[in-house]
Amino acid sequence: MSEAKKPEATPAAPASDxxxxxVALSTTLLAVAAAFSTLKGGSFSTQTxxxxxxxxxxxxxxxxxxxxxxxxxxxxxxxxxxxxxATNPEAKAVALASIAKAEKEIKxxxxxxxxxxxxxxTLDLRASYCQARGGNFSMAIMFLQIAIMLxxxxxxxxxxxxxxxxxxxxxxxxxxxxxxxxxxxxxxPPVAKVASAK
Numbered sequence: 001m002s003e004a005k006k007p008e009a010t011p012a013a014p015a016s017d018x019x020x021x022x023v024a025l026s027t028t029l030l031a032v033a034a035a036f037s038t039l040k041g042g043s044f045s046t047q048t049x050x051x052x053x054x055x056x057x058x059x060x061x062x063x064x065x066x067x068x069x070x071x072x073x074x075x076x077x078x079x080x081x082x083x084x085x086a087t088n089p090e091a092k093a094v095a096l097a098s099i100a101k102a103e104k105e106i107k108x109x110x111x112x113x114x115x116x117x118x119x120x121x122t123l124d125l126r127a128s129y130c131q132a133r134g135g136n137f138s139m140a141i142m143f144l145q146i147a148i149m150l151x152x153x154x155x156x157x158x159x160x161x162x163x164x165x166x167x168x169x170x171x172x173x174x175x176x177x178x179x180x181x182x183x184x185x186x187x188x189p190p191v192a193k194v195a196s197a198k
Contacts, residue, residue, distance in 0.1 A: 020155055023163050027151040030170045034144035037177050041137030048130040055123035062116045069109035076102035122189045129187045136180030143173030 076099055083095035150166030153159070 017158065019160055019163070020158075023151050023155045026163070026167060026170070027148055027155075030144050030147050030151065030166075030173070033170075033174055033177055034141055034148065037137045037140040037144060037173070037180075040181060041134050041141060044130045044134030044137060048127050048134060051123045051127035051130060055120050055127060058116055058120035058123060062113055062120060065109050065113050065116060069106055069113070072102050072105050072109065076106065118190065125190065126187060133180055133184050136176050136184065140173045140176035140180060143169050143176060147173060 079095050079098045079102065083092055083099065086092040086095055147166040147168075147170030150162045150169060154161070154163035154166060
């Protein structure tokens, strides 16, 4: 009788390749962190664009108010000249009333311009803030992608050193992510300056 063949045992993976399981796990975690960084960085990029456009609109509005104010100031100067040469008391009274009205409107334009300027400067600062914070997310993405690439090379070439270098790059990327997401100071808009009473 022929002896029954024993099933051949599958050779165990060499112990030296056991670290590749950790490569797969760490690469997955790095990819999740990179995806989150991309999402948050994109959000700040959008906020930068919106704040920039809004600030540009506010500055245009400020400029239009300045032009209107300049026109009223010119009108006031012309009427002042006319009033100085007026001999008729009624004409002089009309001119002085027109000057008072122009000065009132000039003062109103000053107040409106101050509010518009504050809004525009706040939006400019907001755009700069979002750009800087988004830049930290971009740095996180760059280092995390380098880490993922080095981990893939380590798995393909079976060179542990690439994985270790990738982990260092990944830690730097996670550091940028932590700073940009959790540790970055919140945006504080400027406060309107109150004119001191003299």
